Every structure is written in structure tokens, then in C-alpha cells.
Amino acid sequence: MRCSWCKDDLLYIKYHDEEWGVPVLNDRKQFEFLVLESAQAGLSWITILRKRENYRKAYCDFDPSVVANFDEEKIEALLGDKGLIRNERKIRASINNAKKFLEIQKEFGSFCDYIWKFVQYKPINNLWTNETEVPAKTKLSEEISKDLKSRGFKFLGPTIIYSHLQATGLINDHIKDCFRYEQVKAL
Secondary structure, X not given: OOOHHHOOOHHHHXXXXXXXXXXXXXXXXXXXXXXXXXXXXXXXXXXXXXXXXXXXXXXXXXXXXXHOOOOHHHHHHHHOOOOOOOOHHHHHHHHHHHHHHHHHHHHHOOHHXXXXXXXXXXXXXOXXXXXXXXXXXXXXXXXXXXXXXXXXXXXXXXXXXXXXXXHOOXXXXXXXXXXXXXXXXXX
């Protein structure tokens, strides 16, 4: 049994089975999810998964030091790229966030050290029995979002941050009966 949100879509199932909820201790992967979660706002996650490879190419494999230097010419190219979500606010936010991401790396040594401190470097394993119990945001996601906004990040509200925490394994929100719950919990 697996979480029902991935339905029968093979891309969703692969993402659920191999990636969602696995603790991410790599800054570039953290940055990738920040960009993708922000791009997803108002859209379905499957839309983003289908565009993910295009994002990897357009965003130089999510290297924040490269993205931070995207100029107006690059922004125009991104806005014209049909393989991306062509929302100017989201694209500009991703470039801004790359700059702020680098500032956090400088201050904390890594973005992972920054974000994992919010959970005392240990994933939160929720005990949901039904997906209707899973919140869209929590006090923790509100706290992290507020802190990121105070550091100049954009387009990263508490709901986006909660999705980020789930995706990067700071929070295990696989339902208890899902085969991945115990596997992810053991990581």
C-alpha cells in the first residue's frame, strides 16, 4: 500500500516510492526543491514533476551560484521556455532566492545546517492514518517561512515550506499504512 495522492501515474509513483520524504542532506537538492515547490504554487505537483528535467537544464542543474547571476537576458529566455512555468514573479523569486540561499550557506556553513536545525537535525515522523489528516501548513512551516522572508526570500509561504519539508524528509508524512512510512522513518 502507498499514499493515495500518487494515484496510478507512473511518474508520481516513482517520485513517491524513491524520493518523497527521504531526508535531503545536499544543498543543491534543497535548492532544487525550493525552486520547484515555489514554481508549483497554485498548480499540481505532477505538473512540476513533468517539467522537472526542463528545470534542471534551464537552472544549470540547480546550482545556486549560477542561478544567482541570471541576468535580464536569461530571465527573458526562461520566460520564453515552454518547458517551464512561465510566471515572471516565480522566476524572479527563484533568482532572488538563489542569492539569499548563498547568504545562508555563508552564515551557517550550509543550507542543510540552517534548515535541519529547525527539527533538531532529526526528521519528524507523523502518525497519520488518513491523508485528510495531513495539514497544509504548521507552526513549524510558518516559523521557517517567516525566518526565510526576514532574510529576503520570496514566494516561500508556510504552505510551500510545508511541502518542502515533506519532500526533503524533514517531515515524514507518509501515512502509517504506506510501505514507505517505516522505510523513510528508518533513514
